[in-house]
Amino acid sequence: MATTIKDIARELNISVSTVSYALNGGPRPVPPTVRDRVLQVARELNYRPNRVARSMITRRANAIGVVPMGGTHNVFLSPYLQQALSGIANSANDLHQDLVIFTRFSASDAEAMACYLADGRVDGAVLIAPRLDDDSLGKLRATGIPCVCVSSVHHEGMPTFTTDNAMGIQQVMSYLYGLGHRSFFHLAGPLDMDDARLRLEAYQRFVRSVGLPDQAGDFEASDFTMIGGETVARDLLARSDRPTALVCANDEMAVGALRAASELGVAVPEQLSVTGFDMTPIGAAVATPITTVYQPVVEIAEAATVALLAMIEGGPVAPDKVFPTELVVRSSTSRPQEDV
């Protein structure tokens, strides 16, 4: 049985309240002599405070929950989640909060979330890319547990920290357009994912805005993987009306496209400009480093966590915040060239 403050009190023939105040350094003053003796006995008996008991009274766990998106298998292998977690951990550290990661349900199951988040072990939660309808959102908010979202779409009534997908695509397209490209193809991600959808929409908006002929078949959705990108690109590059610029919705697919181009003898960037999105390490490691878009996911998650703690401490609901993207120009893009 572990040592408790009762043991210390008995040992010194003083009351538990005195021990408690001595151990916590207040709020009630304790004479230095008494305090020192308490501290010493605590060490001798190897006393370790039971934070569970404490949090029952204080109603603070000094821990924040993290609810990842998607399934429950191998969640930590997602690069996006890694960055988000890293940011959350950075801020949690600074704020002296521990992290409880809920991997037993996804950020789309409001009922499960409500149960777990309200069970007293966390004071609030960061929801990563949740997909909740208004009803579920309401249910969650009804628990009174402060929550913030790290997500590419806004969730009504919850402070949302998001990156600007549309801006990223806009930057890529403007850059390519400025280089002289007039013939584009968009290799999109799975359209049931918000990021993928928002990037496609921004692509289409740009194409329309510069008055390019509205052509069907100037995009195709794939699955955000290298293999997926390679497959689509192989078909595309064999076409006679091959585009001069291939705008991919993430770096993995761009790497796949690069591989397809290499197999088919299409020179990048001379005969084909290729762009990615997300600035993952893989896009920088390949033979032709990929022009891509940087999203400050770590910073977003850090900011979300700081905002969460302010809410936990009684502050008002934080405002949404949208973070700008940055175009990262590397070697996979150039002006279009008629003959090479």
Place this chain on the structure above:
Amino acid sequence: MATTIKDIARELNISVSTVSYALNGGPRPVPPTVRDRVLQVARELNYRPNRVARSMITRRANAIGVVPMGGTHNVFLSPYLQQALSGIANSANDLHQDLVIFTRFSASDAEAMACYLADGRVDGAVLIAPRLDDDSLGKLRATGIPCVCVSSVHHEGMPTFTTDNAMGIQQVMSYLYGLGHRSFFHLAGPLDMDDARLRLEAYQRFVRSVGLPDQAGDFEASDFTMIGGETVARDLLARSDRPTALVCANDEMAVGALRAASELGVAVPEQLSVTGFDMTPIGAAVATPITTVYQPVVEIAEAATVALLAMIEGGPVAPDKVFPTELVVRSSTSRPQEDV
């Protein structure tokens, strides 16, 4: 104020124990009619059990702690940790345990660990690559909190789940030797890291075992990064007595070496065979996919977590387990060729 079982009891004019048993489905039998009414009122009042209160009595948190290695900044960006966490999460899911990630101290600070792990919020912990002397280990064990290690070195008195670094290098070296290579260079990692040290030692052991002349300067330590690998490789490849096989302690450095080779016009694998370690995505994505060594980190972490739970549930201290590595042959290796 949140609903408690007391509220439900009052509402139905029954005792709290009946409510408790009804809610938990036992162990005391509760007539179905009563149980249904309890459940219904619970739902109406939006009752959510307080697990903090429960765990005070049951002395079980149904959560396991994870203590990452190294510093406290951007820990989640380590690929090794990602895989380890993924495995831990997989098993924790299956075993209905939540995860508490302690990022506020590293797995090398025994005193901090003892305090946090013994504070009642977790039932046990998985320590990732801890570096503890016997004294610290003893202190940790004295808390009585079950712990297991995911580590490349054994920690006395704690079940350790480890991969076989030496075996991996042995596999790489045997393969290269079998191809006909007799001139090797080892690009090592930081030698204060266990993995790096063990890989270097295995390399040296192999070189000696096949009776190759014991030459100084047949290895150099770098920092596990692409840049580090590139830098060392550039110097090395300019030497007149250039080796035919470059054995890198991880994939990142191998990718850097590939880049240096490309810059210097050294053909891989024709003029130089290059190998990596860890089988990270980047090693597969490059123009010349790298021959490497696979370590089943996810599986190791899964097994460690399963063993931890058995210990938590009163089982004996689990035995150590060493997992075999696998050689993954790709395009960066071939027989040495005199002239190309």
Place this chain on the structure above:
DNA sequence: ATGAAAGCGCTAACAT
């Protein structure tokens, strides 16, 4: 300056 005692919400031993 310090002790006694009341709970936090729950489970479980003890009564009836």
Place this chain on the structure above:
DNA sequence: ATGTTAGCGCTTTCAT
């Protein structure tokens, strides 16, 4: 079959 009650270890109010 069900109610009463004693804690779990701690903080904090109330009393002295």
